[in-house]
Amino acid sequence: MTNPAEHAIAVDRLTKRYGSLLAVDGVSFTVRKGEVFSFLGPNGAGKTTTVEIIVTIRKPTSGSVRVLGMDVTKKKYGIVPRIGVLPQSFNSYDRLTVRETLQYYSRLFSCRNPDIDGLIDLVNLKDKAGEYYKNLSGGLRQRLGIAIALVNNPEVVFLDEPTTGLDPRARREVWDVLQGLKQKGKTVFLTTHYMEEAELLADTVAIISKGKLIAMGSPRELIESNANYLALTLQVADDTAFGALSKMGFAPVRTPPNTLTVRVKDANEVQKILASLKDAGTPLLGLDVRKPNLEEVFLKLTGEAPRESPAAERTTT
Amino acid sequence: MNLRVVGATLVVNILSFCREKTAMFFTLAFPVILILVFGTIFKDQDSLSFTLHVQDLDRTELSAQLIKSLTQTGRFTIVPVDPAVAAAQYAKSHKLNLVLIIPKNYDRSLTERMSLDDLAAFATLTYIYDPSSTSVDAKMQLLSAVFAEINQRMSGKPPFIRTEATSILAKKYRFIEFFIPGIIAMAVMTASLFGTVNLNTELRQKGVIRKLATTPITHSDWILSNILYQFILAVLCTVAMLAVSYAVFSVSLQLNAWLPLIIVLEVFAFAGIGMILTRFVKEAQSAAAAANAIMFPMMFLSGSFFPIEMMPGFLQTFARLLPLYYVNEALRAAMIFVDHGATLGYTAVIAGVAAGVFIVGVRVTRWEENT
Structure with a gap:
């Protein structure tokens, strides 16, 4: 149990109901000052609702939420100057430049000597400082959104899906910025459905599913306590391997293109599977055996894939 | 705040x-x-003027004088119509909403009334008009007012009912x-x-x-x-x-x-x-x-x-x-x-x-x- 004074955020039995839908169901957790806390969950799990309550833009149905020791329902204007928020699907004024946008938000926070150039440098937008927001690509917009979230030099930074919709390169650029925040000792509340993002950046991971908090701990703890198996990935030419593995009592999962993933206890089981497929004359194009990662833990705990379907996910440069 | x-x-x-x-x-x-x-x-709504097509079948000095007095009101620009054409057809083909016809013998009837004081002598001016036009009524009313004034002057007596307009505004708007x-x-x-x-x-x-x-x-x-x-x-x-x-x-x-x-x-x-x-x-x-x-x-x-x-x-x-x-x-x-x-x-x-x-x-x- 940590000292409450060390808590940047304390959520206790939080519930949010929309009519008959229970979006958040008795969620409790704490976030220590200076840690990167990653909030994971499938789409519609209640992540954004929880974040929006914590950052004071929604009201809880019941339970309590304290940010930097203040109650979110009573001390909105005590909390907001000390936090920075990148909301989901962030947008800004189309016809303001990057610099003007940062200047505007710094005025909203009544910042005395805002370091606009420093922020522009931090998110690597120096070349785009005079560009209108509407002309920025998705990745640049997200970087500007992060800079806005930092304009008041906040103690706690909330980033709600900061890399959704970005291509791998743009995503890595955002990760670099987040790692910089971590080094500066900021408390970061990161909502994401990208497991590698959480695994790379987070000190603590909390997994929410169907409105309930189902697991919490460091990425290593979660993997060790929830995934005592190996993941065998087989690259196959046709579907015969699927039947063969099913007959052997395994539960293979088809993952395109032409691959099957199956959980095994140890190396002996891997050997057994390979021998059996060879005997059955099933052609094998390739294989990979590895320890499970956070994605597999997530899959196991929630029963759902963490990411949106490839069709729904758009990449933006 | x-x-x-x-x-x-x-x-x-x-x-x-x-x-x-x-x-x-x-x-x-x-x-x-x-x-x-x-x-x-x-x-120019306050000094509105219309174009008026007139077919003078009389073609005399007196009928010309009538046309002149219409012009002098400042409200009409007169366009003469050839007396040989059928006025209704002319109005249709030229998409006109009104043609005024001064009848033949206008001069004779006027002389009979003025010189011989023959009260049975009169002249009928004809309006060939398009009732579907929205502005034709205003045009016809204006013409009738001009003709009423001519009739009144011909009677030789000053009008009994006179009107005077006083604006409620300090100046004309x-x-x-x-x-x-x-x-x-x-x-x-x-x-x-x-x-x-x-x-x-x-x-x-x-x-x-x-x-x-x-x-x-x-x-x-x-x-x-x-x-x-x-x-x-x-x-x-x-x-x-x-x-x-x-x-x-x-x-x-x-x-x-x-x-x-x-x-x-x-x-x-x-x-x-x-x-x-x-x-x-x-x-x-x-x-x-x-x-x-x-x-x-x-x-x-x-x-x-x-x-x-x-x-x-x-x-x-x-x-x-x-x-x-x-x-x-x-x-x-x-x-x-x-x-x-x-x-x-x-x-x-x-x-x-x-x-x-x-x-x-x-x-x-x-x-x-x-x-």
């Missing part, structure tokens, strides 16, 4: 407006174009001067209602308002900055319209302290209606359609373009329920009649409406759809 925050948001709105050419056009240029178009159309206050009221309504609806729905749909909700800006800071923004647009719009009216049409209107007061109240009233509207109609396009549905009937029914006395009784009663009617009347009372008592009465009604809808607007406006 943080004035620094209000000022910063106001500057952002003004910068965005100045950088959006379409918005600038519809807010500033459109009402000016309306003034120019309608001003030109109605410029032209139609354009009545029209301008209506257009100002309409332009300010459009800017405030549409401005509020667009700003609220667009920023909400884009998620900008959700971001602003995580900053120290308060609800009242946001609303005050938007009202100031709408007021600045309304003032710019009014100044542009008045400048064009003075420069192009040399209008003579009273500019006094009532004008900014009425405009600021109108901005509050229509911004309030806009806020109420966007609370219940959330999509930008539907909200714009709803704003149009409110605006258009109001524009035509509340006397912006023509006096409401031209409408049927029940519509006149309905017009008196519309806030824009009171803005039109207040502006006309202030700028044309310079009747401070009447202006005060109308302004009080606008102030009441503005206070009511604005308070409701502020109360129903939410930054989040479901908090």
Whole structure:
């Protein structure tokens, strides 16, 4: 149990109901000052609702939420100057430049000597400082959104899906910025459905599913306590391997293109599977055996894939 | 209330407006174009003159004199029609709404009446007319008035009933001067209602308002900055319209302290209606359609373009329920009649409406759809 004074955020039995839908169901957790806390969950799990309550833009149905020791329902204007928020699907004024946008938000926070150039440098937008927001690509917009979230030099930074919709390169650029925040000792509340993002950046991971908090701990703890198996990935030419593995009592999962993933206890089981497929004359194009990662833990705990379907996910440069 | 925050948001709105050419056009240029178009159309209404096609079948000195006296009224430009053509066919083929026929023997009948004092002698002038034309009645009435005067003069006795017109206004006003206050009221309504609806729905749909909700800006800071923004647009719009009216049409209107007061109240009233509207109609396009549905009937029914006395009784009663009617009347009372008592009465009604809808607007406006 940590000292409450060390808590940047304390959520206790939080519930949010929309009519008959229970979006958040008795969620409790704490976030220590200076840690990167990653909030994971499938789409519609209640992540954004929880974040929006914590950052004071929604009201809880019941339970309590304290940010930097203040109650979110009573001390909105005590909390907001000390936090920075990148909301989901962030947008800004189309016809303001990057610099003007940062200047505007710094005025909203009544910042005395805002370091606009420093922020522009931090998110690597120096070349785009005079560009209108509407002309920025998705990745640049997200970087500007992060800079806005930092304009008041906040103690706690909330980033709600900061890399959704970005291509791998743009995503890595955002990760670099987040790692910089971590080094500066900021408390970061990161909502994401990208497991590698959480695994790379987070000190603590909390997994929410169907409105309930189902697991919490460091990425290593979660993997060790929830995934005592190996993941065998087989690259196959046709579907015969699927039947063969099913007959052997395994539960293979088809993952395109032409691959099957199956959980095994140890190396002996891997050997057994390979021998059996060879005997059955099933052609094998390739294989990979590895320890499970956070994605597999997530899959196991929630029963759902963490990411949106490839069709729904758009990449933006 | 943080004035620094209000000022910063106001500057952002003004910068965005100045950088959006379409918005600038519809807010500033459109009402000016309306003034120019309608001003030109109605410029000569007070000295309206018609083109009159006349077929003189008599072709005598006396019939020529009759045509000359029509010309001398200054209301008709005469176009002669060949006596050999069929007048009705001529009117149809030339798309004319009226041809006047002076009959053969006009000269003889007139001589019999004047020289021989033969009361049985008379001349029948024929109107060949198109009843579907909207302006033909005015033309025929004018002609009949001219002929009645000729008949009266021929009787040799001074008229018994005479008329005298005394204007209730200090000076003679032209139609354009009545029209301008209506257009100002309409332009300010459009800017405030549409401005509020667009700003609220667009920023909400884009998620900008959700971001602003995580900053120290308060609800009242946001609303005050938007009202100031709408007021600045309304003032710019009014100044542009008045400048064009003075420069192009040399209008003579009273500019006094009532004008900014009425405009600021109108901005509050229509911004309030806009806020109420966007609370219940959330999509930008539907909200714009709803704003149009409110605006258009109001524009035509509340006397912006023509006096409401031209409408049927029940519509006149309905017009008196519309806030824009009171803005039109207040502006006309202030700028044309310079009747401070009447202006005060109308302004009080606008102030009441503005206070009511604005308070409701502020109360129903939410930054989040479901908090």
